[in-house]
Amino acid sequence: MSKVDELYAHCENVLPGHGPKRMMKDVFEELAEGLDGSEALDRYGEGDYLSAFEKEVAEMFGKPSAVFLPSGTMAQQIALRIWCERSNNLTIAMHPTAHPEFAEQFSYQFLHGLKRLQFDTPEILGNRMLTLKDFQSLGKKPGAVLLELPYRPLGGQLPEWDELIAIHDWALENNIPFHLDGARIWQCKHFYNKEYRQIGGLFDSVYVSFYKDLGGLCGAMLLGAEDFIQEAKLWQVRYGGRLFTQGPYVASGRLGMQRVLPQIDSWVERTRQVAAILSEFDQLTVNPNPPHVNIFQLYVQGDPERMTERHMKIAEETGTFLIHKLNPTAVPGLGMTEIHCWENALQFDLNSLRPFLEKWLA
Amino acid sequence: MSKVDELYAHCENVLPGHGPKRMMKDVFEELAEGLDGSEALDRYGEGDYLSAFEKEVAEMFGKPSAVFLPSGTMAQQIALRIWCERSNNLTIAMHPTAHPEFAEQFSYQFLHGLKRLQFDTPEILGNRMLTLKDFQSLGKKPGAVLLELPYRPLGGQLPEWDELIAIHDWALENNIPFHLDGARIWQCKHFYNKEYRQIGGLFDSVYVSFYKDLGGLCGAMLLGAEDFIQEAKLWQVRYGGRLFTQGPYVASGRLGMQRVLPQIDSWVERTRQVAAILSEFDQLTVNPNPPHVNIFQLYVQGDPERMTERHMKIAEETGTFLIHKLNPTAVPGLGMTEIHCWENALQFDLNSLRPFLEKWLA
Known part of the structure; x- marks a missing residue:
């Protein structure tokens, strides 16, 4: 230590x-105590306990379907790849402090050949969030937009609800898939005074995380339409993310959510x-x-x-x-x-x- | 059930x-019982318990370095990408029943743009293993060779030691990186009557698995030279495989190995x-x-x-x-x-x- x-x-x-x-031993004991003995390990993404959890979170955000994944890095790259292929446009728009830009070794470029559009040249956003005007001034329509709520690298700032709606409307009018980086979306209910389903409802796909705020060991979910999640599961296989079991992450995420969310x-x-x-x-x-x-x-x-x-x-x-x-x-x-x-x-x-x-x- | x-x-x-x-509850209890309370969860790939395990397995196979990864799918794609980039040659040679060819949604193509060379046209290997002659007849030098020992889809067949040496020598003479799919390498010692380090020593990189034979929950290691593993860790980040913690997989793999390997x-x-x-x-x-x-x-x-x-x-x-x-x-x-x-x-x-x-x- x-x-x-x-x-x-x-x-x-x-x-x-x-x-x-906590040491590992304590963590495993706590996990065991949280279960009643009827819960089976999921196997290669299949299992009642896992699918009940996926259903629960999908419904919480008003989405038809969800898939549990080992990490948000994987979840968001998958979302961006699917949307850009569907848009037939390999460019993405996201804040320069977005996770794929500063914490993933540029995987969106190395694994997917995606390219980020710059907000103005030079791109000097400082400590401020993106506005409708930033998107309107891009000069090219992106294949997908990623928005992080709250902006963690900006101290957890959140756009006002009206600004968020305006960006959503712009994406909708231009037929641009709108993805939510919701790593810390759990924090936003108080500020917006909205339910998660109202926030999630603005986006075509949503990523949420089970460690960080929720205190789980690890793990994420990607939420969206049925066909989107079906396609995401192909990418889960391609990433080596359809693990033999994700049981410990699933259990710790679900138990963490029950304890922490209230x-x-x-x-x-x-x-x-x-x-x-x-x-x-x-x-x-x-x-x-x-x-x-x-x-x-x-x-x-x-x-x-x-x-x-x-x-x-x-x-x-x-x-x-x-x-x-x-x-x-x-x-x-x-x-x-x-x-x-x-x-x-x-x-x-x-x-x-x-x-x-x-x-x-x- | x-x-x-x-x-x-x-x-x-x-x-x-x-x-x-076993149900999840039993699994967590068993894991807790196997630990003495001093073991901390690794965080983003760092931790004494994890690095001691990586060192132990690397040494077992005579390699300088190792990285624990969530899955073999991820481990092997990373190995192939690194080798092909170093070879400046995006083609690979592997049996048509190799895992990347039949169980990964062609990720080597979708994520990496790699291409597999065919063994003869049409490629009719039936239930037989690759021989030196197959490699010699490829018609093009591949950027990397992947060999699975034993060939699981062929009923666990193993080439004779002399054949294995001959293929190794061909790869070495042609300066082709030689990668071992060792998902079930633990099984091979008896047949070859060799130590793991002698088998691993034939390959430039080795993947081993901790579930399947060893009864762990999940998880893999990629083994190789220091610089190779350093580069693999960049790809681990890109895949979203540098998880907040891999503790449960690491512990179950290590405890499984101690119990099962003998x-x-x-x-x-x-x-x-x-x-x-x-x-x-x-x-x-x-x-x-x-x-x-x-x-x-x-x-x-x-x-x-x-x-x-x-x-x-x-x-x-x-x-x-x-x-x-x-x-x-x-x-x-x-x-x-x-x-x-x-x-x-x-x-x-x-x-x-x-x-x-x-x-x-x-």
Whole structure:
């Protein structure tokens, strides 16, 4: 275990995370406890427990069909490939911070020969979301659009509902398949005050994730029309993603969803309480402020390495733990970390926050 | 549970399988019992438990490096792509029954634009393995060669060691990367009377699997030189195969290997005993005979559907269970099934076999 992990494990008042860090043995015991013994392992994508879960999530998002996949990377590439082939157009439009662009070794190019259209030249979006105008100004109709809600690399920002509808309408009018990167879609209900099916209903296909917010081990689902999911299953085979069994991921995702989903709106409220206190300090910047969901970016003045060390020292003294690491930014002397408010945040003692920050920033 | 699964569960004397069919709850409990509590989940491919396992298997096959992947489909496509790019030649040579050709929706074409060279035109290999002469007669040098040991779709046949060496030498002389599909390589030690490192040493890259023979949940490893595995890890990201954690697969593979690997040579001996008895009956054909490994094909005269039903009826009466299903063959009135002798086969009462067959074939 790293020093930071050890410190995290010893602190009693911890902001990030889903409960204490668990060893594999604990994880398997917990999974076993969550099952009643009647659940069989799925085999090559077939099985009652798996298909009931797929049906449940598809219905939650108002889609006819779903397929459980090992990862979102796989799910989204499959969606983009299918849509672009159907559009007979190998170009895609997505934010330059979209997952396929910055975290997948350009697989959409290497495996699929897809190409991303740039939003203006040079493409300087900074920390802002895409607008209807950005799409209208592309200069070429893309074969598919990928929209991430919330934009994780932008601190969990969400477009206003009207803007979202406007982008949806533009895609619909131009007959462009509209795909939702819903890795963290669970967080969005509170901001929009809509049901998941209303958000999902705007998109032709939806990807959702079962770790991150939901605390599962791993795994994703791709949701859409029957024929779309049938085609996705061919690609699942091609990717080597139709595993002999996905049982552990399926069970942990389903159990995680049952435990966690009812909490998420309260995480968002807790996030705003945390952000409000952080905002009282001149050396801190919260983005967006107030947060739209249960994540946000926290900018901290001072050398990131020194400020991280200082945080750990105070955590050791006080038993309060806020962050794993400050990363450098483009601005010298300014560090950044993402704050994620999950299960632990609900137990976090808010009264400890100001005294901790006063010490840290002194 | 299907009727056949129920029957399988109730029979006391069962030839196929690894112990009784287990529900998810049992599987997780067993995994937890196999761990001492110190093992952490790997995260995005990093972790002591995972890397120790990778090192262990790499050394077993005399390779410098290894990467654990969710599936063999993914592992082998990655290997072929890397080798073909390095060869600057997008053609591959492999048996028409090789896994990428018949069980992956032609992903090597769809995702990679690779093309398979035919062995003669028309390509009629029937039930025979590739020989040195087949490779010499290709007419074009391929960018990579994939060889499966044993050939599972050919009843687990293995080329003689001298033939294998001859093919290896041809690949080496022609500077053609030589990849081993070792999904069932664990079975081959007995036939060759060689260590795994001697077999693996003939190949530039090796794929091995942790379910099937080893009874793990899922998962594979790709083994090779350091730079090859580094490059494979880029492709792992591209495939969406660098999962948040592969912990359950890693643990089940490692525990399975510890439990099962010492048994495998005795499975092969048991397989030959079973095959010898089956061969006494004119209505049965064993291929290859004697079996080379712990699998073989069993051809059964009679309508496959009727003979399957008849098998189940006798299984119900006697508590002895041999096969899940007879599949139709190209020959009318002839069925075929694969016999796999795994853990259950060692407990199987050989004395029950002749009386069962006499009833079945009467």
